[in-house]
Amino acid sequence: MxxxxxxxxxxxxxxxxxxxxxxxxxxxxxxxxxxxxxxxxxxxxxxxxxxxxxxxxxxxxxxxxxxxxxxxxxxxxxxxxxxLKNKPSGELKIGASYTIGEYLLPQILAQLQFQYPDIIPIVSIGNTEDIGKKLIQHEIDIGLIEGEFSHPQIQAKDFWTDEMYIISSSRQPLLIRTYKDLEKQTWIIREEGSGTRKMLERFFESYHISPARLITLGSTQIIKEGVESGLGISLLSDLTFKKELELDRIVKLDVEGTPIRRQFFIIKNHHEFHSKAFQVFENLVMSWLD
CATH class of the missing domain: 1.10.10.10 (Winged helix-like DNA-binding domain superfamily/Winged helix DNA-binding domain)
Structure with a gap:
């Protein structure tokens, strides 16, 4: 240069x-x-x-x-x-939204390290909007996001169908008969720009639910702890609370319209040549989750 x-x-x-x-x-x-x-x-x-x-x-x-x-x-x-003359190697900058980055990506990276030890992943975790913006600005090479991010520069393809449930504390069993019962509850929700929050807002809109009280917390882990302690209820991916469910700390509520299904997407920049490291990681995500 x-x-x-x-x-x-x-x-x-x-x-x-x-x-x-x-x-x-x-x-x-x-x-x-x-x-x-x-x-x-x-x-x-x-x-x-x-x-x-x-x-x-x-x-x-x-x-x-x-x-x-x-x-x-x-x-x-x-x-x-x-x-052209070497095996896949070098740095690969990966962006992932919180649910994927905390609950799926570590397993994918372990497999990547086993198969391609010369690839060095550099991971950024943020909400869906953050990851999309980083990709547009070329701060990352590839993104894994929950929900949709639309931009003319970005190409997206789905790689996973996620299921989301309304959860509450096992200490305080709730009987939900109608959507009005849900309105009376305190809801613990994610911040603006989160794919999880967008899905919850669509759920509220679809069933005309206007919660009396909302508490915004910035991470899934804190939300789970809030639900466990009886602070309120929430809508989360079942990927995030498997351990809490097994330990009987959290229960899934039987609510009409759930589970809510959404897609996880790989996003990348249009019309760019990608390195071998990029290509093997993308292929690994697609094949590992089949």
Missing amino acids: DQHLNVFIQVVENRNFSRAAEALHMSQPAVSQYIQSLEKELGTKLLERTNKYVEVNKAGNIVYQYAKKISRNYEQMRVLVSD
């Missing part, structure tokens, strides 16, 4: 010539010379300098966005050429 663009990226991201020079193992005057040469070639100023920081102007932001694309394409080209 052109060294002028590489130096420019480092200066923009470090917002400082000295820190950029350290990252590049270059002298500060050499970094300044590269930037001046690039500005001269393009015929415009790209950076605004202050005593402490460097900021990009409008022209600089355009150059930075294209430089990042060129950098990604160069790295992808290097990996793909290497793949």
Whole structure:
């Protein structure tokens, strides 16, 4: 990749010539010379300098966005050429929504390590919206999400049918005869952007349920602990509470319209060449869950 663009990226991201020079193992005057040469070639100023920081102007932001694309394409080209003569290896950045990341992905990664020990997975966990945005911004290579994420840049295919149940504490048995009984309960729900929350909101809408009290918690584990303690009821994937069910800490409520089924999806960027590591991971997810 052109060294002028590489130096420019480092200066923009470090917002400082000295820190950029350290990252590049270059002298500060050499970094300044590269930037001046690039500005001269393009015929415009790209950076605004202050005593402490460097900021990009409008022209600089355009150059930075294209430089990042060129950098990604160069790295992808290097990996793909290497793949022609080598077995699957290197880093693979995987994003997963919480239910998948905490309850399915560890088993998939164990199998990946056994079959392809030279692949190094780097995992990001977040809600469905977070993972979709990371993929769009090329912060991850592939995503595994619960629920839907739509974007023209993204291709999605389903790999698992999940079942979701309304659960309550086994200490306080509930008798639910009507949806009105559900309205009287305290519901423990996930945060905005969560695939699990979207499914619950659709359930409420479908059956015209308006709960009297909602408590929002940011993780499935905390929700399970809240349900166990009698704080309220919730809707969760049966992948998440198998142990609690076996230990008789949680019970599934017999409610018409449940279990609710939803799809888990692999998401990836359209029209991109993918490394061998990417391809074997995608194939492993599809085949392992058959």
